Amino acid sequence: MTIAKIAELAGVSKATVSRVLNNSGYVAEKTRRKVMKIIEEFNFVPDSRAVNLSKSMTRTIGLVIPTTSGPFYMEVIRGIEDVLAANGYYMLLMTFEASRDKNETRKKYRSLLDEKRVDGLIVFDPEADESFVQEMANAKKPCVYLGREYPKVPIDTVSADNFTGSRLMMLHLLEHHGFRKIAFVRGPLDSYHGLERLKGYRKTLREFGIGYDENLVFCGNFTREGAEKIAKKIFAVNPEAIFASNDEMALGIIHKAKQLKIPLSKIPIIVGFDDAPWAEHINPALTTVKQPMYDIGKTAARIMMDRLSGDRSKVPMKVKLHTSIVIRESCGCLKAAFE
Amino acid sequence: MTIAKIAELAGVSKATVSRVLNNSGYVAEKTRRKVMKIIEEFNFVPDSRAVNLSKSMTRTIGLVIPTTSGPFYMEVIRGIEDVLAANGYYMLLMTFEASRDKNETRKKYRSLLDEKRVDGLIVFDPEADESFVQEMANAKKPCVYLGREYPKVPIDTVSADNFTGSRLMMLHLLEHHGFRKIAFVRGPLDSYHGLERLKGYRKTLREFGIGYDENLVFCGNFTREGAEKIAKKIFAVNPEAIFASNDEMALGIIHKAKQLKIPLSKIPIIVGFDDAPWAEHINPALTTVKQPMYDIGKTAARIMMDRLSGDRSKVPMKVKLHTSIVIRESCGCLKAAFE
DNA sequence: CTGAAAGCGCTTACAG
DNA sequence: CTGAAAGCGCTTACAG
Numbered sequence: 001m002t003i004a005k006i007a008e009l010a011g012v013s014k015a016t017v018s019r020v021l022n023n024s025g026y027v028a029e030k031t032r033r034k035v036m037k038i039i040e041e042f043n044f045v046p047d048s049r050a051v052n053l054s055k056s057m058t059r060t061i062g063l064v065i066p067t068t069s070g071p072f073y074m075e076v077i078r079g080i081e082d083v084l085a086a087n088g089y090y091m092l093l094m095t096f097e098a099s100r101d102k103n104e105t106r107k108k109y110r111s112l113l114d115e116k117r118v119d120g121l122i123v124f125d126p127e128a129d130e131s132f133v134q135e136m137a138n139a140k141k142p143c144v145y146l147g148r149e150y151p152k153v154p155i156d157t158v159s160a161d162n163f164t165g166s167r168l169m170m171l172h173l174l175e176h177h178g179f180r181k182i183a184f185v186r187g188p189l190d191s192y193h194g195l196e197r198l199k200g201y202r203k204t205l206r207e208f209g210i211g212y213d214e215n216l217v218f219c220g221n222f223t224r225e226g227a228e229k230i231a232k233k234i235f236a237v238n239p240e241a242i243f244a245s246n247d248e249m250a251l252g253i254i255h256k257a258k259q260l261k262i263p264l265s266k267i268p269i270i271v272g273f274d275d276a277p278w279a280e281h282i283n284p285a286l287t288t289v290k291q292p293m294y295d296i297g298k299t300a301a302r303i304m305m306d307r308l309s310g311d312r313s314k315v316p317m318k319v320k321l322h323t324s325i326v327i328r329e330s331c332g333c334l335k336a337a338f339e
Numbered sequence: 340m341t342i343a344k345i346a347e348l349a350g351v352s353k354a355t356v357s358r359v360l361n362n363s364g365y366v367a368e369k370t371r372r373k374v375m376k377i378i379e380e381f382n383f384v385p386d387s388r389a390v391n392l393s394k395s396m397t398r399t400i401g402l403v404i405p406t407t408s409g410p411f412y413m414e415v416i417r418g419i420e421d422v423l424a425a426n427g428y429y430m431l432l433m434t435f436e437a438s439r440d441k442n443e444t445r446k447k448y449r450s451l452l453d454e455k456r457v458d459g460l461i462v463f464d465p466e467a468d469e470s471f472v473q474e475m476a477n478a479k480k481p482c483v484y485l486g487r488e489y490p491k492v493p494i495d496t497v498s499a500d501n502f503t504g505s506r507l508m509m510l511h512l513l514e515h516h517g518f519r520k521i522a523f524v525r526g527p528l529d530s531y532h533g534l535e536r537l538k539g540y541r542k543t544l545r546e547f548g549i550g551y552d553e554n555l556v557f558c559g560n561f562t563r564e565g566a567e568k569i570a571k572k573i574f575a576v577n578p579e580a581i582f583a584s585n586d587e588m589a590l591g592i593i594h595k596a597k598q599l600k601i602p603l604s605k606i607p608i609i610v611g612f613d614d615a616p617w618a619e620h621i622n623p624a625l626t627t628v629k630q631p632m633y634d635i636g637k638t639a640a641r642i643m644m645d646r647l648s649g650d651r652s653k654v655p656m657k658v659k660l661h662t663s664i665v666i667r668e669s670c671g672c673l674k675a676a677f678e
Numbered sequence: 679c680t681g682a683a684a685g686c687g688c689t690t691a692c693a694g
Numbered sequence: 695c696t697g698a699a700a701g702c703g704c705t706t707a708c709a710g
Binding site: 004019022050054 | 687689690
C-alpha cells in the first residue's frame with residue numbers, strides 16, 4: 001500500500017491524500033471522509049523513510065550511554081523517553097562497551113548525524129576530550145552532552161553538581177556530626193567527576209579552617225576491589241569518618257572491615273557517592289550523595305526538543321542540576337533496624 | 340552534499356558514484372580513485388533515509404522493554420547491542436512505562452513496523468496476550484518475543500526457564516538442606532512467570548512425595564511492601580524455609596524479620612528469584628535463581644539477524660535458556676562474613 | 679566499464 | 695478546494 005494506491009482507490013490525487021494524512025492545506029470535508037475511509041479500510045500507514053526524506057527530518061534522536069557503569073543509566077533513559085514520547089520522537093540507542101574501542105564508538109555516533117539517522121544526539125561520554133566535543137558542537141545538528149561540563153565549548157550540557165554534592169556531604173559530616181578528621185577516598189586521577197568530588201572535600205575543609213592533610217586522602221579507582229586493597233591503610237590513620245567518593249568503594253571498605261572482624265561499633269562512619277541501587281540494602285544502609293539521573297535525562301531531552309523547534313541560534317545551555325544527600329544508617333543518623 | 344554533486348565534481352554519473360560507494364558492479368580503478376578523492380575531500384556520507392528508501396530496509400531493529408522492573412534489562416540491551424553492532428545494525432529503543440497505557444504502547448510499537456522505522460522487533464512484554472502476539476506474528480516483518488513462550492503462536496521466542504529455575508531451587512532446599520516444610524510466596528495470579536515458578540515448586544514437591552499444602556503457599560504481588568505485609572503470617576506457619584518467588588519479596592520478608600527483632604539464627608532460610616543487583620549485597624546475601632539476561636538479548640538478536648538474512652520461512656524458534664541458582668549466605672551454605 | 683532513466687514513497691509550491 | 699509536476703537523495707536494471 002502506498003499513497004498512490006490510496007489516491008487511486010479514492011479517486012483523488014496523491015497530493016490530496018497527503019493533505020488529509022497531514023491535516024494540512026484545505027480539503028473538502030466530503031473528500032476527507034472518502035479518503036479516510038480507504039485509509040482505514042486498508043490500515044494504511046505512510047512509509048516513514050519517504051516522509052522523512054521529503055521533510056528532511058527523522059523524528060529520532062540518538063542516545064549514547066555507557067553500559068558498563070551499571071544500571072543507573074536506565075533512569076536517564078526514562079527521563080529522555082518521557083519527553084520524547086510526549087513529543088512524538090523516537091530514540092536510537094547506542095552504548096559504549098568497555099570492550100570496544102572508544103574512538104571507534106565516537107566515530108560511530110558521530111556518523112549517526114552524518115547519515116541523517118537522527119535529528120540530534122544526546123551523549124553520555126565523560127571521557128570525551130574538549131577538541132572532540134568541539135567538533136560535535138560544529139555539527140549542523142544539535143548535540144547535548146551529559147554528565148560533565150565543557151566550559152570552553154559552545155555546546156549544551158547537563159550535569160549533576162558533583163562538587164556541591166561532595167560539599168553537602170562534608171557539611172553533614174562536619175556540622176551535624178562534628179567530625180574533624182575525615183578521610184577521603186578519591187577516584188582515578190583522570191576522572192572529571194573524581195576531581196570535582198575531591199575539590200568539594202578540600203574546599204569545605206578549608207571553609208572550616210581545617211588543614212588539608214595528604215595522609216587522609218587515599219587514591220582508589222572507583223572499584224570495590226581497589227578499595228578493599230587500601231582499606232587497611234585507611235583504617236590505620238584512624239579517621240573519624242571515611243568519605244568514599246563512590247558507593248562501590250564504600251562497599252569495598254565496609255566489606256573489608258567485616259572481613260577484619262572489626263565490630264560495627266568500631267568502624268568509622270563510611271559514606272559514599274552515587275546512590276547505587278543496592279546502597280539502601282546493604283548493612284549498614286549507606287548514606288550517600290544522589291545524582292538526579294532521571295532529571296538529567298529529562299532536561300537533556302527538553303533542551304533537544306527546543307533546539308529542534310527553532311531555538312537554534314541560542315546561547316549554549318549549561319545546566320547543572322542539584323545533587324542531594326541521602327541520609328541512612330552508615331553515618332549513624334538512622335539506627336540500623338537490625339544489628 | 341549529495342551523490343549528484345559528487346558525481347558532477349568527479350565528472351561521472353550518479354550511478355558510478357553509487358557503485359563506488361557500495362562496492363558493487365564494475366568500476367575502473369582509475370575512476371574509483373577519482374571519485375573516492377572527492378568523497379573524502381568533502382567528507383561525504385550518503386543520506387541513510389534515501390538509501391533505506393531505495394533498498395527498502397532500515398538497518399534498524401526496535402527493542403521494547405519495561406523500565407519499571409528495574410535495572411536488569413540493561414543486560415538484555417547489552418546482549419542485543421553486541422550482536423547488532425557486529426552486524427552494522429542500529430537499535431531503536433522504546434520503553435514500557437508503568438504510567439502509560441499498555442495498549443497504547445503496544446499500538447505504538449506495532450506501528451514501528453508499519454511505518455517502516457525498523458526491519459524487525461524484539462519485544463519484552465510478558466503481559467501481552469496470545470491474540471495480540473498472534474497479530475504480531477502475522478506482520479510481514481520478523482518479531483522476537485522475550486521472556487515467555489507462546490506455544491500456540493508461530494513466533495520466535497526466547498525465554499528463561501523459570502519452571503526449572505524454581506525446581507533447581509527446590510532441589511537445593513530438599514536435597515542439600517533436607518527441608519520438607521517449605522513455604523512458597525507466589526506472585527500475582529495473572530503473572531506468567533509467577534505461575535511457572537509456582538509449578539516448579541509444586542511439581543518438585545510431588546517428586547519427593549511431599550503433599551502440597553495450601554497453607555504453605557502465600558500470595559504476594561512481587562513487591563517488597565506486599566511481602567512485608569504477609570511476612571508475619573508466613574512466620575506463623577513455622578516453615579523450615581521460605582522460597583520467595585522473587586528477590587523483592589525475599590527482601591521484604593527479611594526486612595520484616597529484622598523489624599520484628601527475630602534473631603538471625605531463628606529466621607527460617609529465605610531464598611529468592613531474579614538475582615537483583617543488590618541481592619549479593621544484602622545481609623544475609625541472598626541465595627537466588629539467576630536468569631541469563633545477557634544471553635536472552637544475544638540470542639534474540641541472533642535470531643533476528645538470521646530472519647533478516649533470509650531464514651524467513653523457517654519454523655518458529657522457541658528458545659528456552661537455562662536459569663541457574665546462585666548460592667549465597669541466606670540459605671546457610673555460605674557463612675556470613677560478618678554477623 | 680559507464681550513463682540515462684525509472685523508481686523508492688512521500689511532500690509541497692504552483693496554478694487553476 | 696484539487697491536481698500535475700518537481701523534488702527529496704539514493705539504487706538498479708538496462709543498454710551500450
